[in-house]
Amino acid sequence: MNRRRFIAQAGAALTGAAFTPFLPAWPQTPPDVSLEIASLALEIAPRKIVHTVAYNGRVPGPLIRWPEGKPIVIDVLNRTAIPEILHSHGLWIPSEMDGSSEEGTPMIAPGEKFRYSFIPRPAGFRWYHTHISAGHDFKRATYTGEFGCFYIEPKSEPGAYDQEVFLTLHDWNAYTSASGDSSMEASYEYGTIDGRMLGFGDPIRVREGQRVLFRLLNASASLTHWLALAGHEFTVVAMDGNPVPNPRATRAIRLAPAERIDAVVTMNQPGVCILGETREQLRKTGMGILVQDHNQQGKPKWVEPPETIWDYRPFASARPVSREPDEIIPLRFESKFHGQGALDTWTINGKSYPNTDEITLREGRRYRLQFINRSTDDHPLHLHRHTFEVTKVSGTPLSGLNKDVLVVPANETAEVDFTADNPGATLFHCHNQTHMDFGFMMLFRYS
Numbered sequence: 001m002n003r004r005r006f007i008a009q010a011g012a013a014l015t016g017a018a019f020t021p022f023l024p025a026w027p028q029t030p031p032d033v034s035l036e037i038a039s040l041a042l043e044i045a046p047r048k049i050v051h052t053v054a055y056n057g058r059v060p061g062p063l064i065r066w067p068e069g070k071p072i073v074i075d076v077l078n079r080t081a082i083p084e085i086l087h088s089h090g091l092w093i094p095s096e097m098d099g100s101s102e103e104g105t106p107m108i109a110p111g112e113k114f115r116y117s118f119i120p121r122p123a124g125f126r127w128y129h130t131h132i133s134a135g136h137d138f139k140r141a142t143y144t145g146e147f148g149c150f151y152i153e154p155k156s157e158p159g160a161y162d163q164e165v166f167l168t169l170h171d172w173n174a175y176t177s178a179s180g181d182s183s184m185e186a187s188y189e190y191g192t193i194d195g196r197m198l199g200f201g202d203p204i205r206v207r208e209g210q211r212v213l214f215r216l217l218n219a220s221a222s223l224t225h226w227l228a229l230a231g232h233e234f235t236v237v238a239m240d241g242n243p244v245p246n247p248r249a250t251r252a253i254r255l256a257p258a259e260r261i262d263a264v265v266t267m268n269q270p271g272v273c274i275l276g277e278t279r280e281q282l283r284k285t286g287m288g289i290l291v292q293d294h295n296q297q298g299k300p301k302w303v304e305p306p307e308t309i310w311d312y313r314p315f316a317s318a319r320p321v322s323r324e325p326d327e328i329i330p331l332r333f334e335s336k337f338h339g340q341g342a343l344d345t346w347t348i349n350g351k352s353y354p355n356t357d358e359i360t361l362r363e364g365r366r367y368r369l370q371f372i373n374r375s376t377d378d379h380p381l382h383l384h385r386h387t388f389e390v391t392k393v394s395g396t397p398l399s400g401l402n403k404d405v406l407v408v409p410a411n412e413t414a415e416v417d418f419t420a421d422n423p424g425a426t427l428f429h430c431h432n433q434t435h436m437d438f439g440f441m442m443l444f445r446y447s
């Protein structure tokens with residue numbers, strides 16, 4: 001709308017019978033990014049439709065690519081019937097902009113708009129997603145298509161690759177099914193990469209000998225995924241957007257919910273290849289994408305990777321951290337079984353959110369979180385607004401591995417250190433949507 005028409009309409013409104021006051025409540029400067037949250041019928045394969053919610057009518061939402069340190073303004077309009085909120089995952093931003101109502105960011109009421117403005121940092125592969133709870137409604141929150149990649153460009157990009165490809169993994173149409181110990185967990189009807197089932201989207205086009213940098217995000221609400229690419233090797237260069245001390249090659253990659261991996265692949269197996277879930281039953285739900293050499297046709301190739309156990313340790317430095325923390329915070333995770341067919345509830349040090357203890361941090365101090373997983377589930381643990389250094393995994397000290405999500409396997413322990421350098425309420429939770437919604441969450445506050 002141009003200015004003249006705007007004034008004309010405002011005038012018409014003033015003289016009209018149904019007078020509504022016209023308040024200039026909204027900033028007049030245009031945003032850098034506009035996101036609109038609305039229902040979407042997403043065709044993940046011909047005539048296979050999932051009914052979901054997404055940003056700007058697409059899955060994933062638009063890639064936000066932005067220079068580190070340059071202020072950004074993101075307007076989010078909520079066209080759904082429930083309050084929404086946008087979390088910027090992995091960024092060092094104020095609590096009021098972080099997109100967590102528990103930290104104090106306002107919710108966006110149905111039909112309303114909210115302006116997020118902050119300085120994106122640190123550089124690297126971050127992402128954005130909804131941060132509402134789903135409870136028993138598996139059509140809400142991170143079960144939907146409300147996610148997108150957020151790449152914060154460093155001042156200088158090493159650029160040791162020929163092509164960059166962002167890929168997002170997601171699972172759809174969740175239903176509850178009994179796990180081995182007869183407690184309930186989510187299973188899914190379909191899996192997609194970038195919103196399409198294996199074989200139904202555009203293939204990734206490459207040339208033989210090309211070095212392709214894959215930026216992989218698992219945006220599933222609760223499933224951990226394993227990926228392989230038809231015999232190719234992935235050289236993992238970053239985890240959760242942060243360079244790893246010891247980049248090394250692997251035939252299969254494990255990505256838990258909310259984790260990211262940057263990996264370089266030299267395309268040295270011609271033809272059409274499947275980049276997909278290593279587990280056949282999940283590949284059959286659609287979790288995969290074709291990688292095609294420009295000049296080649298043929299039957300898509302799949303090569304089973306050698307049996308792999310994922311281990312963070314080889315990517316880190318084997319030297320223990322030199323600095324001891326100022327304080328150690330033990331966090332014990334347990335589940336409460338509520339009977340056959342019911343969802344478990346979760347406790348941190350014996351209490352469920354919102355009754356979990358609040359941890360008080362002092363600015364400038366270095367803290368060690370001691371994760372003690374006394375449950376039979378793996379947990380992708382996420383700390384908002386800070387980056388932590390993984391300092392111990394399965395009893396092995398290590399250093400240099402900086403992340404914002406860490407998987408602590410069933411009945412294992414791990415330790416991470418972080419500096420309290422971003423005052424404000426800070427949420428800590430399991431990134432499995434059901435675990436989070438049923439108690440697995442706590443707040444850190446600064447004194």
Ligand SMILES: [Cu+2]
Pocket residue numbers: 377378379380430431432435436440
């Ligand atoms: Cu969990």
